[in-house]
Amino acid sequence: MKLYDRLVEACADDWRAYVEHPFVEMMATGKLPEAAFRHYLVQDYLFLIQFARAYALAAYKGRTMEEMHYGLDGLHAILDGEMALHVKYCAGWxxxxxxxxxxxxxxxxxxYTRFVLDWGVRGDLLDLHVALAPCMIxxxxxxxxxxxxxGALAESNRYAPWIAEYSADGYQQVAASTIxxxxALSGGAMGEARFGQIARIFQxxxxxEAAFWQMGLDRA
Incomplete structure (x- = not known):
């Protein structure tokens, strides 16, 4: 059983509240208020800046060249790719x-972002990547x-491009790599005490993440 699956099972209610939040449900129907989405887009840009720092921290804390390269690749993906795409997407709004x-x-x-960075500083690489996992996966x-x-991907749905981006093979592969x-970081076997600790981070x-969605609705 994948560690990710165990974490989702241990935190089922909070995970469901996040991935089935009314914010995303309204995106599928096109009924999400535009003001809510615009606020989300602005905050997501600021969010990406801090997540870039988290991947820089992952590179710093890498114990092997492979682990250091993984963090560096994540940093480059955000700074040189995702942020430029985000700015371009925001222009359309x-x-x-x-x-x-x-x-x-x-x-x-x-x-949210300081929670991730805090665990990155005081914990190990697994703690950091578990804190990143709900977003990435x-x-x-x-x-x-x-x-x-x-109807979610219909041209008439203004949120269809967002849905298409995260349902596409490219991002699905990013999530699979994160899983x-x-x-790899957990090394397979894990005691109950250690699992309990990372489950609390994941939870x-x-x-x-759910609060991040709600933030948009509260500003609508």
């Missing part, structure tokens, strides 16, 4: 680079499920 740069972090953004789970809902990374990160 009337948000300029100046808008993104001038924005302040909302409290849920700060709470959860978006693939959400995208795949939403894409299966009739494999957790297994809190899932709760913070």
């Amino acid at each position: 009337g948000l300029t680079p100046a808008d993104l740069e001038a924005a302040d972090e909302d409290m849920p953004t700060t709470a 959860g978006y693939a789970v959400i995208g795949r499920r939403l894409a299966s809902i009739p 494999d990374r957790l297994d 809190q990160a899932s709760r913070l």
Whole structure:
């Protein structure tokens, strides 16, 4: 059984509240208020900045060249790829680079990203990647499920491009790689005390993801 599957099973209620949050459900139907999505987009840009730092930290804490390269690859993927794509996507919603740069972090953004960085500093690589996992894997789970809902990918749904991005093979492979990374870092066997610790990290990160969605709805 994959470590990821064990974590989801141990935190089932909080995981479901995250991946089935009303924010994403309304994306599938096209009924999500545009103001909610715009606020999410701005905060997600600020979120990516902190996640880039988390991957830089992963490279620093790598015990082997392979682990260091994994963190570095994640850092490059965010700084040289995902952030540019995000800025381009935001332009389609009337948000300029100046808008993104001038924005302040909302409290849920700060709470979530600093939680991840805190575990990255005081924990080991497994702690850090478990804290990252709900984001890295959860978006693939959400995208795949939403894409299966009739009409979600229709041209008339303004959120179809977002759903298409996270349901596509490229991001699904990113999630699969993250799942494999957790297994590699855990080394297979794990005592109950250690599993309980990382399950609590996974649970809190899932709760913070749900709060990130709710942040958008609260601003609508």
